Amino acid sequence: GKRMRTVFYLKLHGGKDAITALEGGLVSDSVLLNHEICYVLGQMQDPDAVPVLNKVLVDEKAHPVVRHEAAEALGAIGLEESLEILRKYAKSSVTEVAETCELAIDSVLHKLEQKKKSEDSEAKDKQSKYLSVDPAPPSLDETDVQKLKATLNDTKKRLFDRYRAMFALRDIGSKESVEALATALADKSAIVRHEIAYVMGQMRHEAAVPHLKKVLENHSEHSMVRHEAAEALGSISNSESVQILNGYKADKQRIVSESCKVALDIAEDWGAETTEV
Structure with missing residues (x-):
């Protein structure tokens, strides 16, 4: 840490x-x-x-x-x-x-x-409420979760456009948008799957926990996706996510076990912040 x-x-x-x-x-x-x-x-x-x-x-x-x-x-x-x-x-x-x-x-x-x-002119991308520099800016002209989900899962589209839909869903921040994002955890690209886990961590929505748990539990999943799921669980930091992380801090994949330990640190920090009045 x-x-x-x-x-x-x-x-x-x-x-x-x-x-x-x-x-x-x-x-x-x-x-x-x-x-x-x-x-x-x-x-x-x-x-x-x-x-x-x-x-x-x-x-x-x-x-x-x-x-x-x-x-x-x-x-x-x-x-x-x-x-x-x-x-x-x-x-x-x-x-x-x-x-x-x-x-x-x-x-x-x-x-x-x-x-x-x-x-x-003054034509600029809309500022996201998240401070991270993202691989693609959120789609500006679409707020319909189902349409964004369709773009996210359309493998014929450029990755950049699919990511724009992904970040738009993140910015919407609802349970429905979490469920829409979760559908891409079945994508054939590990890059896409890991980015989904990353944005779920940014959203800190408890509806993501079962999806992230499933990723972390899957030992045949790419280590970069499992590691990102662990860090996301640390960001969400409820009692269930902490329990899940404790179960994987001795994982055989070093990047996963280290991520679980870092995530537990993060969860402790978030917990301290939320209990301090």
Whole structure:
């Protein structure tokens, strides 16, 4: 837990020194920590982080979860110069990397288009109530949960458009939207499934708990999806989610067991916050 707190402290600190310190942390043998460092580097949206993320993305020996997070972070930073490397690795034989690069390309192109638009006028994406820098902005013109669910599950559509529907459902925040999101936990793409678990954690809606429990209990599920489900349960932090997490903190997959421990830390923090008046 202490190392994770340091990562998020450095995110708040920002600047070149923080980026250098975070880069130094990438020598860890913890996939969870390395992936979290890449996530934070993306959320900082500092162009100085790009060379660090490039190095991770091109490293064929790095864990696919970490490389995926590096590609997503390049999308979050959104520089035009990142398109070349993203296009190259969109052809990767590692599915998690290829799909994330495809998504990040659309994310960069969208940001460049928005920037151009805002220079011409005040046309800007609607601000989400969530502060995270997302791989795609929520759909602006659709609030019908069933229609958004249909877009989310339409595998013929670009990942970027499916993600826009996903984040719109997150922002709606109802039980119905949680159930709509849960339908995509059966998607063939681990990238999509893991993002669903991530947004469920952001929503902190108790209706998500049985769905996240099912993911965590499934030992044949991709470790990146199980890990994200564990962290989401930590964010929801009710007694049921804490009980579930305690059952998996000794899981055979290290990224899952570490995530459960971090999630229990998070649950404790949330619990302390809600009991303090």
